[in-house]
Amino acid sequence: MRVIISGGGTGGHIYPGVAVAKKIKEKYSECEILFIGSENGLEKKLVPKEGFEIKLISVEGLNKKITLKTPSAVIKAFKGYFQASNIIKGFKPDIVIGTGGYVCGPVVLSAALKGIPTIIHEQNAFPGMTNKILSHFTSKIAITFKESEKYFPKNKVVFTGNPIRSQILNTNKTKSRGIWNFDNNKPLILVVGGSRGAKNINNAVSEIIPSLIQNNIQLLFVTGEQQYDEIVRKLNYKKSDKRFRGIVIEPYIFNMQDALGACDIIISRAGATILSEITALGIPAILIPSPYVANNHQEYNAMSLEQNGAAVVIKENQLKSDIFKDQILNLVNNKEMLKKMSQNSSKLAVIDASEKICKIIEELIK
Known part of the structure; x- marks a missing residue:
């Protein structure tokens, strides 16, 4: 079996593809898997680290509104389509899977027009433009949220949940905390x-x-690579400084499974992939949906958890008020609430999404 997987831009589109790829390899060790990503996405770095080959194409997202950048984006979209078409022609896949992000548009479309079976995976409660368009061409549509x-066309939809990497499920709190020398007896926020x-x-x-620090609460603070230096300068932070005992600041964490396994509470955006990992481990969450994403889909994602008692949602415009600090301190000190949130979160977990997608693959290439 030969499989192409495409998706990228952010980790939220890449890691589900990696999870599916590893499940396929687990079931079919002789299977050949190729990723196709964009030249500017994180997939360029993340996919090879996971042990898979990747080829890159030139493509960028098309804005709904016409701007000065629109002609350039259209030209790149056509260029990306032909690049994807040539890769597909050379690799000869049995199936092509798109896991989100604008890069999968030309890849999945090219495969579908060649008569190759295709699957797209929609991670969010409110679909993006790329998947809405692709849904008319693709063979099957896997979804994370029933909402x-x-x-989408009903005859193509299969509820699978969001694929998560197997290592996420195999964490040990004591071992994970040991990586950063966190105290096992103090609460830890990620x-x-x-x-x-x-x-x-x-x-x-x-x-x-x-x-x-005053309340003996530990913190694992992942800033993102672009903002790490600014935060470190602002705080005058040094790992060896005793004033910051229990506070660890990192630009990026590749072993996210250990960070998730170590924490008692997570504060995060509401991308579909992080939410799937949160529920898989039953982590109480404070969610701050990004207001800058297409169709405000993160708010739909976050509200799904809050309505089920698994998370507290705070709007970004509330961050400058005392609401943010008060919610954190109140939650950390309310063990009964944390226990209920953890239980409610676990009830939402779907941990066999990769297996379900593998079954769709097997059905389509029979």
Whole structure:
């Protein structure tokens, strides 16, 4: 079997593809898998680290509104389509899978027009433009949130959940905390604003670090590579400084499974992949949906968890108020609430999504 997987831009589109690829390899060790990504996406770095080959094409997202950048984006879209077409022609896949991001548009479309079976995976409760368009061409549509079903042709939709990497499920809290020398007897908060970081979240967390230290609360603070230096300068942070005992600031964490396994509470954006990992481990969450994403889909994702008692949602415009600090301190000190949130979160978990997608693959290439 030969499989092409395409998706990228952020870790949220890449890691589900990696999870599916590893499940396929587990079941079919002789299978050949090729990733196709964009030249500017994180997939260029993340996919090879996971042990898979990747080829890159020139493509960028098309904005709904016509701007000065529109002609350039259209030209790149056509260029990306022909590059993808040539890669597909050379690799001769049995199936092509798109896991989100604008890069999978030309890849999945080219494969579908060649008569190759295709699957797209929609991770969000409110679908993006790329998948809405591709849904008319693709063979099957796998969804993470049942709320997204109404946006697609019903005869193609299969509810699978969001694929998560197997190592996420095999964490050990004591071992994970040992990586960063965290105390096992003190609460630990993990803050992650997505693979690119989130400036407003970073600034808000920086402001409350003195309160966390005062209340014996530990912090693993993942800033994103672009904002790490600014945060370190702002706080005058040094790992060896005793004033910051229990506070660890990192630009990026590749072993996210250990960060998730170590924490008692997570503060994060509401991308579909991080939410799938949160629920898989039953982690109580404070979610701050990004207001800068297409169709405000992160708010739909976050509300799905809050309505089920698994998370507290805070709007980004509330970060500068005391609401943010008060919610954190109140939650950390409320063990009964944390227990209920953890239980409710676990009820939402779908941990066999990769297996379900493998079954769709097997059906399509029989």
